[in-house]
Amino acid sequence: MVVPGVEPSDELLAARAAAGDSSAFETIVQRYQARVFRLACRLTSDTDAPDVLQDTFLQVYRHLPSFRGESQFGTWLYRIATNAALMHRRASTRRPAESLEAYLPQFDADGTHSATPAELQVASRADELLDRQTLADRARDVIARLPDTYRDAFVLRDLEDMPTARVAQVLGIEPAAVRQRVHRARLMLRGYLSDLVGVKP
Amino acid sequence: MTHVACASGVELLMDFIEGVLPSDVSAALEAHVAGCARCTAFVASYQATPRILRDATAATLPADIEASLKAFLRARTDTFK
Numbered sequence: 001m002v003v004p005g006v007e008p009s010d011e012l013l014a015a016r017a018a019a020g021d022s023s024a025f026e027t028i029v030q031r032y033q034a035r036v037f038r039l040a041c042r043l044t045s046d047t048d049a050p051d052v053l054q055d056t057f058l059q060v061y062r063h064l065p066s067f068r069g070e071s072q073f074g075t076w077l078y079r080i081a082t083n084a085a086l087m088h089r090r091a092s093t094r095r096p097a098e099s100l101e102a103y104l105p106q107f108d109a110d111g112t113h114s115a116t117p118a119e120l121q122v123a124s125r126a127d128e129l130l131d132r133q134t135l136a137d138r139a140r141d142v143i144a145r146l147p148d149t150y151r152d153a154f155v156l157r158d159l160e161d162m163p164t165a166r167v168a169q170v171l172g173i174e175p176a177a178v179r180q181r182v183h184r185a186r187l188m189l190r191g192y193l194s195d196l197v198g199v200k201p
Numbered sequence: 202m203t204h205v206a207c208a209s210g211v212e213l214l215m216d217f218i219e220g221v222l223p224s225d226v227s228a229a230l231e232a233h234v235a236g237c238a239r240c241t242a243f244v245a246s247y248q249a250t251p252r253i254l255r256d257a258t259a260a261t262l263p264a265d266i267e268a269s270l271k272a273f274l275r276a277r278t279d280t281f282k
Binding site: 022026033034038041057105107110118123132138139140164186187189194 | 240241
């Protein structure tokens with residue numbers, strides 16, 4: 001039963017859509033299309049994102065009858081979207097990604113940070129020091145340079161702001177592996193932001 | 202007592218922030234960072250990095266791409282008729 005004025009849950013909509021209710025499916029699309037598009041931009045490119053968006057909802061439509069509610073509907077949908085993005089990344093001819101290892105923090109022989117506190121702090125202000133468009137362009141490029149497994153974990157955990165446990169469910173890996181990948185990605189990206197504003201990581 | 206230097210402390214940051222470190226290790230890390238200006242600065246930038254990149258990559262769905270999605274689904278499913 002749908003109570004007027006109360007938004008039906010994802011799971012209720014999924015059950016109705018699976019039973020052939022087209023308006024329930026349309027509501028799911030309305031509810032998730034902006035989020036899936038944003039995710040697709042982050043996991044692929046502005047060029048590939050519209051195709052990833054279409055593929056995702058077609059897959060959702062086709063697989064709804066097999067959605068059993070073992071995970072939250074949103075988790076299930078994000079898994080489909082993440083896989084669709086991966087397919088597009090594999091299909092697109094990309095130049096080999098230049099390693100981001102150079103942006104990892106540097107330490108002296110005794111394990112102390114080589115950089116000064118002021119140098120270490122500056123990445124925090126990258127958004128104040130760079131103009132909006134430059135930062136947007138560079139952010140898109142550098143995220144595309146992350147190794148695939150780091151990129152998926154970082155995008156879901158830090159850019160989509162999803163809890164680690166859910167990222168683990170979406171990617172089918174252990175939470176500890178999510179944390180390890182996100183950590184490595186943060187270290188490289190932090191150093192990259194430092195470098196962008198002219199300071200060695 | 203666990204000894205933490207900058208380099209070993211950095212490797213613990215994610216687990217620290219997520220609250221999955223053993224309490225003695227967590228306390229040792231906090232004590233190191235509190236007394237180390239370099240690590241205090243590093244932690245601030247480590248925590249700012251996700252926010253900066255999230256804001257910089259927050260794409261919105263353009264109306265023409267939304268319309269293409271509906272047309273695509275209309276052609277392939279029984280929806281959006």
